[in-house]
Amino acid sequence: MNARTRSRRRGLLAIAAAVPLTLSAAGVAVADSVTAPTAQAADVADLPWMDTSLTPEQRSDLLVDALTLEQKVQQLHGSSAPTPELLPECNGTNSSGGYGTFRNVTGIPELGIPTFRITNGPVGVGYGDCTPQEPATALPVALALAAGFDPDLAYQFGDLAGQESRTLGLHEFEAPGINLARIANGGRNFEYFGEDPYLSGVIAAAEVKGVQDNDVIAMAKHYVLNDQEKDRGNVSVEVDESVLHELYLLPFEMAVKDGDLGSIMCSYNKIDGVYSCENDYTLTTVLRDMWDFEGYVQSDFGATHSTAPSLNAGMDLEMQSGRYMTMANIEAALADGSLTMGTIDQALDRRYTQMFKYGIFDRPITRAPISPENGQVAREIGEQTSVLLKNEGDLLPLDPEVDTIALIGQSTYVDEAVAGGGGSSRVVPTYTVDALGGLENALAELDSDATVTKVTVAKDLSNLDAAVAAASEADVVVVMAGLVTAEGRDQLTADNEPILNLPDNQDALISAVAEANASTAVVLKDGDPVLLPWLDQVPSVLEAWNPGQEDGNVVANLLFGLANPSGKLPVTYPASVDETPTAGNEAAYPGLDLDGVRNSRGNLTVDVVRYEEGREMGYRWYDANDVEPQFAFGHGLSYTDFEISKLTVTPKVQDGTKAINVQFFVENTGDVAGAEVPQVYLGLPESANQPPKRLVGFDKVELEPGEKQHVTITIDPAASNHPLSVWDAEADTWTTPEGEFDVYVGNSSDNITLQETVTVRTPSGR
Template identity: 70%
Template sequence: MFKVGKKFKKLVWSTLVLSAAVTAIAGGAFSAQPTQANAEQAAVSSQLPWMDTSLSPEKRTELLIDAMTLDQKIQQLAGMRGVIPELVECGSPGRHIPGIPELGIPTFRITNGPVGLGGGDCSPQDKATALPVAIGLAASFDPSLAYAFGDLMGGEARTLGLHELEAPGMNLARLGENGRNFEYMGEDPYLAGVLSSKEIKGIQDNDIIAMSKHYALNDQEQNRMSVNVNIDENVLHELYLLPFEMSVKDGNVGSIMCSYNRVSGTYACENEYLLNTVLRDQWGFKGYVQSDFGATHSTAPALNAGLDLEMQSAKFFTNANIKAALADGSLTMDTVNQALSRRYVQMFKYGIFDRPIVRGTIDAETNGSKARDIAEQTAVLLKNEGNLLPLDPSVDSIALIGKSTYVDAAVAGGGGSSRVIPLYTVSPLQGLQNTLEKLGSNAAITKVTVAADNSNLDEAVAAAKDADVVILLAGVVTSEGRDRPSLSLPDSQDDMISAVTAANKKTALVLKDGDPVLMPWVNEVPSILEAWNPGQEDGNVVANLLFGLANPSGKLPVTYPVSKADTPTSTSERYPGVNQGVLDSTGKEIPQVYYSEGLEMGYRWYDAQNIKPLFAFGHGLSYTNFDISKLVVTPKTTDGTKKIQVSFFVENTGKAAGAEVPQVYLGLPKAANEPPKRLVGFEKVWLKPGEKKRVTITIDPAASNHPLSIWDSNADTWKTLDGEYKVYVGNSSDNITLTDSINVRTPVGHSK
């Protein structure tokens, strides 16, 4: 074993000081100086052979693990609350793995992150940029925007001396009531996978380890700690695992978070099939698996199944438990070393051993501007009768009305561990004033905050009657740990919307939510803008969109139903689950939820059941008009392995610059027994008035989303069937304007 004190051939501290002393860092931030603890760490590290940066991450990891004692190894398998020597000003936070200074192992610091830097590793929590919620990012249908989203978060994490960012979240929106839908990327696995993979690259390009979560099927908050998900294997692979597979193969994600729930009877964090068979053997994942906080339920079974790091602290990966498991043979030292190796390789890969832990200052103005630009591209214009929007700035009076949550302050995001403490916020009134000033408008604004019980609704109605136009704000803010009680807006907002709209037909409704909502008043309201939870720049974002300084370009990443009865989860067996006398080892009931809708989830359900939604997946209007034409698909006949080119023209036929998102869907042969179509391609196209562009979308059968394939549960692999495949092109899942087909034929004597 190597002993500290041997002469080391390479001194790295000078490089560390240089990297920490620069005045500007990625992500719009300013640096701090390294602490005395960092300097002492560097002095030790300069003598350690695994600190030779010319070696590969794998070799450095091997040298480090060979030098560790058993007690040191065990200490590194779980988090622990306490003071961070490198950042004593952070108090005693609980999102880190303590370092081992004599081995050059730094404190490994973790932060939450689907919508900005949430619960982090400082107490009190560091402030950060509150971005629009992730479901809003999904609505952008824009991979480059997803990269920018990840880049901003990764840059801020780097600035604050963090190492791992628990993002992106990619559980699918099977359930509209799910309290964490705002953290995720909608109902379609391909869309979620594309955007998540780009977000991961944005994060990891800042040398921050990204994390795909929550693996897998953590699709409801009710009973999330105990529920057992019963699901067919083909449904699991074709829908719910697909974004994770894409994040591994396309995003090269460094870590995975396993979830609280059970899958087919076994907790996700000790599920051999999920963590080893699928993740490592089938997908080739090389990173590490971390438990959700408190999601570990065993010692040897969890480690043997592929869990590498227990968080938030050691309950099962304790010194006594690990040593007992080693002693009785249920656990081997190779497995312990493997768990450490998987994390250390990623840490070496992203330079975490090689830079001091410093806590700089985020450039709030720069990153706030970026957040505003992102949020403006996430909004979805659901309805715009009579072209009420964009509003005319020459109006004399505007009534700004809503419940306090939505009209008095920025809706910066949902609740729970992902909650960001924003660097600043822009209220609706402030944002409206800012936009009117830019437009040279002298419109008078009357703001009415409607009481939770609508007791002053008459005041809002009177203000609406007196105003030239009304901006009505409504929504719902959800949270980790609980689901919504229904799909309806809370706090009697439906009554408020109906009353205000009846008082003034020139009412623009702005929804601020993170899920689909029911709209019994939809035919009464001329214009509806879905702005999601827009983040800290809420006021500026919404006002810029309403007055046309920004043109809505988002598309719905989830289906909005007419009623709960229309959804695929309207029975108790499908949600929230049922008790059937299945008990755990302590005698407690294990709730059972059944994904018996199979592949018919999201728009696939509405297509297959021939149910007309209120607003379909992929729907989104603009302040201009577009035409998609002249579809050409080549080749028309293929063996199922060659790339397919889908080409068409997109033209802006209106009078404003804007963006359209043409969507390509594929219908599989009848023998596949699949829903009518699946999304296989899209592209966001920005066009000036009168501009026309040829767009080509490639369908690659070998791609990570397996666009032509179905999962064969018997063979435990993907397969492509012979037959006719329908190609559909449109600007939403229910507005297909161009169709064609291809034929897949396997040559005699060949197999796919």
């Protein structure tokens, strides 16, 4: 128990003693055996911790002091039973393909403790503790949200997810996911915000605020270094401490400090040989001591591997059905001195404080259907996060006066809405709009008489001739192509080589269709950057990501100019699989087998992965090694043109503690309204041993044709992203090097158009 908790608890003993408690003499059964009750006892309101005039901390302390050991143990882990308050409608029938794990901590009605209900994210309200799974709004994937480069949009995303969680009677939303896209073929990249820690932290903090403003607890995951799915439960990550802080911890730090984050999920992997959920350095030294995190830590499902070591390290809730947090294990640990009651109380106190803070004890569990009207928000987010990668000859937006359009693609992309990635984050949408339906809606809005012919191509391309024929006869062709990835696996060959191509022969499909008709636009619907070997054959490529349930409308509105693309790439698109930061280095990815142990499928498992690329991850690697990608981080075109001009940076000389104001003008020099995202990068002095530049600021600027706006982006040395600083491992702190800092302004990492220099000089004698 830390000093703050001890002091708080001492100060409340008088309150607890002054109010008589009425508790069940028998306590409560462990979670797995609970099949009732469904209502709180009549005298719950009289319990001292139900006094809403007290602070959340006071209420939590009173409650923890009143629990028996049996009750404490039951509250330290999740349940495999249905939610008692929701029987019989949530009856526990598992029809969800293995992801219907009951995500709750069963309540104790006589103590006023409600069943704590949890739902997965991060692309909408996913698998929770009610089966069959309840419909919710399937939003664009998180990688798409990052492409918006817009914290206001991220807040809107979180606000909707929080609203829907609240509507369904849920208390915790397991999102945002803020691991970094260290590898382009990562199975869960779609759940995360890309390769840059600052962008990820800005978007994460805004989403957290949106969720928690609905009195639902947000949970950042997967803390930390769970940056690959390959053998995630076995692999031990080895990384330089400075790299750990400057890249992989940074977005979590920003979510904690800027988002007032309520909870964090510790991950499956090991860190230097120690499981994440029992790693004292990350869970206590960093999270509590350095960042002052006051929320609670929940394990990923099955990521707990011990009792006393996990609790002592700082994990507070085992999210599985009590494998380690059992009465026998707890009693044994208390008896041998490896665990104290104070540590148990601390774990409960951290979660209860958040539950009281967000009113979870004070509202009944009620549920209502999600309004289909929320799909409008999904559409708006999708329109603002899609990225126009290429548009030679201005094929896009399409001319509604054309007579015929050929819509071509495989079934996943033309017959269905791509409503998100696979795995536990899957959302059951309230409705969907497919590609053909979206095109017909847009044509109707434009009063167009164009006809659309759809050809669904088999995965083996057995009917490719029909697609080529349709393409050759149409005025314009739209090819829908993509990739749906999932938790638990990266895109790898049988020999563990990364795969970055579109699956199921789609590259050949696109090439054949483009050869038949030069007016071909390709729409990508994916959650990973992919290779584009056919790029020179097509004039236009639109990256729509996995767009969510409004897929068809999002894509059609962008294709016909009813919306103007304004997204920017949050990940680098490589030109080849050999031109990536970890290419050719097995130790860096997928990692090394050290013990010859095989998994249940007979494959050798990865035991260790070494982040040998260091700070040179993502665009930092391309910059440092002078490698030209296919499309750079931050890239994104528009149906209009912009000019960024007249840069001024002040002050030019300072001691490293003053804010740097970066000012310039952005002008829409084209003919239609649109939005540009000017990006500010900082190059540190050579003595800092850093890649050429890091993103430190951006702003999404919406402009009418001919409009010009003055923009100021402030680089604050005291900000949570430590923009001027590097991590000093010996001193265990951030330090700002002296020398010249280059300030770069552009609209992508490889298109810097303005530059200035700031000098940081420490006063003598300081």
